[in-house]
Amino acid sequence: MAIIKDGELAAKHVWGYANIDTREPITPQTIFPICSISKQCVEFLLATATCTNEDLTLERLVGMQSGLRDYWILSVLWGARPQDRFSIYQDAPEALKRLGSFHFAPGTQFSYSNTNFMVVGLAIEKVTGQTLNDLLQSLLFKPAGMKSAGLRADMARIPSPIVGYEGSEETGYIPYTNRIEWAGDAGVSASLDDMIAYEKYIHRSSTDENSAYFKIATDPTYIDGSSAHYSNGLFHREVEGVKVVEHSGGLAGFRLRRSYMPSERTSVIVLLNSHIDTTVVASYTFKKILKDTPSIEKLQVANDKPAETRIEVKWTSSYLDEETKLAVVVKQDKPGQVIVNYDGHHETLEILDENEAKGSYMQVRFGSNGLSIIRPFENRKFTARPLRAVPASTNAQEFVGRYYSKEIDSTFLVSGSGAMLYGAFDGYLGKGPMHVMQRLGEDVWWLACFRSLDAPVPGYWTVAFDGRRFEGFSKVTVGCMGARDIAYQRVS
Incomplete structure (x- = not known):
């Protein structure tokens, strides 16, 4: 990982092994697939090449507001198996034919979809007659001094010695073989030194209103003008009340993140060939930085935490959002917190009172009609009705x-x-x-x-x-x- 402050390298630390079997260590020159961090590189290319405002359709694509279903998720429904081959020029066109209808009106909601940036990447190649890699090299990688960065679509051919590992110390580390080709959604690979050069390049122009990065890092909105949290390959969130603009990346065996705190002109880069949570790593680092440069406002935010509650709720159950036909499952394993699964994964919410709980991405209130749910990140408010329980032994x-x-x-x-x-x-x-x-x-x-x-x-x-x-x-x-x-x- 590395920290860049005011356009200069403040700290760099490299540890561990690129390949534990051959005992080859990770170095600052070891090339990693940076996965979905690639999205901002493609958007950087667009902003550099056009220097004009995007039309509505393009704006909604790069803002994850298109309403297009994610082809990567749909691959499950098309019969894909783990470690299967997926070709960007053979399989991807067939995927685009089978996306079906929009699952919400474009510009009204957020839904992370790799389809958006795959489409943008393929469209750039078609319009320019050049490969995405050639354009990225000439418009971003070379100007930024990213000497070994490149769009390497085929994950089966990542430059050695890097290997991505699943597992843990408890289960053992298992190398994962990846046979996927990516386009503009996740195809870039780069070393730590490349990413340091990228951050320095960004820092030099981050306050210039005419620069490409300034354009793509501006605060996003929905079609109705309300604030959004994602655009142009960048998430907008807060750490201790201070804004962070960032994007993570993740494939089997890899977890990566680059984060930028504008108020502190500080970036954090994390590249891991394991499944350690990069959000925790980056947030911890930013919190340490903020403590070293405290202000009254920051300290008030940091200390303004709700008192611990021991409430046990009575509405742990299963519910259904009728609009999306998605289940909401509420569980409680200890007083003061509930675990809510809505988007396929769990989120822990702090209990505010016997009928309400709140987390980073969701606020839930229980009432006579079920759960009233607010998910500001997706620009959604809805009610989920309770599902009638069925005995586990019921014939199905x-x-x-x-x-x-x-x-x-x-x-x-x-x-x-x-x-x-x-x-x-x-x-x-x-x-x-x-x-x-x-x-x-x-x-x-x-x-x-x-x-x-x-x-x-x-x-x-x-x-x-x-x-x-x-x-x-x-x-x-x-x-x-x-x-x-x-x-x-x-x-x-």
Whole structure:
């Protein structure tokens, strides 16, 4: 990792091994895939090349407000298996044909979708007649002095010696073989020295209103003018009440982050070939920096924490957001906190009173109609109704069958016996593996999916059956945050 302050290197520390079997250490010149940090590089290219305001469609694409489903998540529904090959010029065009409709009106909400930057990258190549790598080299990497950076689309050919490791000290570290090709959404690779050069380059022009980085780092908005939290390959968040502009990256075996705190003119870069949480690393570093340069305002923010509560809530249960057909599951494992799963992954919320809890990305209030939920990051307010509980031993054979989605060209196979169900998806990428399903209540299930072609997305799919008939159900909706409300009809 490294820290850049006022355009100069303030600290750099390198540790560990690029390959634990061959004992080759990581150095400042070791090349990492920087994954989704690539998105800001592509947007930097656009801003440098055009120096004009983007039209609405492009603005919504790079702001993750397009309403396009994430092709990477949908690959599960098209039959992809872990470590399968995915070609950007053969498989990606077929994916774009099968995205289906918008899952929300463009410009109204946020939903992270790799489709947006894949489309932008391919469009740039088509319009310019040049490769994305050549354009990045001439417009960003060479001017910034990033000597070894490049768009290396094929993850199976990352320059040695770097290896990405899954696992932990407790389970052992396991090397992961990645066979994916990326476009503008995650294809750049660079060393720590390259990223230091990138930050220095940005710092030199970060306050220049005519510079490319200044343009892409401006505060984003939705189509109605309200504030958003993401645009141009950059997230906008706060650490101890102080603004941070950043983006992380993650594939199986790698976790990366570059973060910039404008008020302190300080950047933090973290490149890891393991699954350590880079948010914790970067936030810890920024908090230490703020303590070293305290102000009254910062100290007040840091000390303004709610008193600890020992309340145990009575609304731990399963709910359904009818608008998106996504499940909301509330659990409590200790007083004072609840764990809420809505977007496929868990978030811990602090309890404010017996009916309300709040976290970094969600505020929940329990009432007579269920849960009233505010998710400001996505520009959403909605109510999730409670699901009627069903005994775990209830026979589930009425759900078994084969269902087909014409919209995205995917087949969903539900199998099992007694109360135990499994789900699998077939499509143009092949026949996918079986996934365990868990009944949440009524006719709504979770389908566990923590491994796709690569990264652990989406976590859980919500599977909501409907159209009960004597021989079973006539239809089912499958969805997650990045690919919502996909309708399947029973075919057998």
